[in-house]
Amino acid sequence: MNVTVVGAGIIGLSIAWRLVERGFDVTVLDSGEPGAWQVAAGMLAPGGESAFEQPALARLLEESNERWPAFAAELGVDVGYDDAGTLGLAMTADDLADAARVWTRQKLPLLRPSELRELEPALSPRVRAGVFAPAERQVDPRKVVAALRERLAGRIVAKRINALSEVDAETVVVAAGCGTAALTGLPVRPVKGQVLRLRGEPGLLRHVLDATVDGRHVYLVPRADGEIVVGATQEERTDWTVTAGGVHDLLHAAIELVPGLAEWELVETTVGHRPGTPDNAPLLGRLADDAPHAGSGSQVGSGSRVGSGRQVIVAAGHHRNGVLLAPITADLIAGLVDGEHDPLLEHFAPGRF
Numbered sequence: 001m002n003v004t005v006v007g008a009g010i011i012g013l014s015i016a017w018r019l020v021e022r023g024f025d026v027t028v029l030d031s032g033e034p035g036a037w038q039v040a041a042g043m044l045a046p047g048g049e050s051a052f053e054q055p056a057l058a059r060l061l062e063e064s065n066e067r068w069p070a071f072a073a074e075l076g077v078d079v080g081y082d083d084a085g086t087l088g089l090a091m092t093a094d095d096l097a098d099a100a101r102v103w104t105r106q107k108l109p110l111l112r113p114s115e116l117r118e119l120e121p122a123l124s125p126r127v128r129a130g131v132f133a134p135a136e137r138q139v140d141p142r143k144v145v146a147a148l149r150e151r152l153a154g155r156i157v158a159k160r161i162n163a164l165s166e167v168d169a170e171t172v173v174v175a176a177g178c179g180t181a182a183l184t185g186l187p188v189r190p191v192k193g194q195v196l197r198l199r200g201e202p203g204l205l206r207h208v209l210d211a212t213v214d215g216r217h218v219y220l221v222p223r224a225d226g227e228i229v230v231g232a233t234q235e236e237r238t239d240w241t242v243t244a245g246g247v248h249d250l251l252h253a254a255i256e257l258v259p260g261l262a263e264w265e266l267v268e269t270t271v272g273h274r275p276g277t278p279d280n281a282p283l284l285g286r287l288a289d290d291a292p293h294a295g296s297g298s299q300v301g302s303g304s305r306v307g308s309g310r311q312v313i314v315a316a317g318h319h320r321n322g323v324l325l326a327p328i329t330a331d332l333i334a335g336l337v338d339g340e341h342d343p344l345l346e347h348f349a350p351g352r353f
Helices: 010-021 049-053 055-075 093-106 113-119 141-151 177-184 244-257 259-263 326-337 343-348
Strands: 002-006 025-030 086-090 129-133 156-158 171-174 189-199 208-213 216-222 227-231 265-276 283-286 310-316
Touching: 002 010, 010 025, 010 141, 010 310, 010 326, 055 141, 055 326, 055 343, 086 093, 086 113, 093 129, 093 208, 113 129, 171 177, 171 326, 177 189, 177 265, 177 310, 189 244, 208 244, 216 244, 227 244, 244 259, 283 326, 283 343, 310 326, 326 343
Parallel strands: 002 025, 002 171, 025 156, 086 208, 171 310
Antiparallel strands: 086 129, 189 227, 189 265, 208 216, 216 227, 283 310
């Protein structure tokens, strides 16, 4: 069977890799448009508050997190995988009250400021309390995508399509991020995020820092080469503008948390758009018979096939969790193409909208 994957981000490439391993003839269409992976920090943190509100999503996040060590190892090159863990931090009493809800659900013991500074001496003395989450990890999405592209050499075609009718394949997997909406009619919206990258002497920080600073959420993700990723704003906007306010808010929070960063070089300011859905859970599965289908030039017919015998599968809308969910999404979608159906997919069927 020939399969075309529409989208060359971390989700699309991961799916294509797993399909190739199963023996499928795979082509990946790369529109050349920037994807969320290019600005993502690569935090592998399954325990966010939204996950607790959706048990199926929590399970999906946790299972994918457990698959990351093997996934990274299979790529066979350094992709920045680091299992040092994350420090959750609160700067003020109000910040602590807000963060404690998540920490309590995660059953993480509260650490005193002195204990936190033993783990990270560069922390501000203003930090009021925090927790250590040993199961949280990080990876460098840019290195992951580069490794996947190397694995798929010769299968990636630079081509932007405006309709699925332009694709000649028995099975089409739409993993086009925010572009999925135009191709399928499904409710995938862009959620703007501004992200900064700082550079200095390696070793200032050892752990990922996930903090609330004077009411503002900020994360700092240190790389081994001396880069620290600082993010991220969350804006219901579609523009690509790096704003003075966004940069100021992120830098202010980061320097309040780690004062030594004031002397570091600001080397990059970027904007990305997370592909969000109405419930901020991903769309995984066959395009439902009654689902809207934009731009195809044909209606969705029996068996979730568009036109003559063409099966359309969607893997999009991962919002903030695209990097974390790449391994399990790849496994589930490749299995679906191969005739398998994991019951977990029922919770994320595109037809729910």
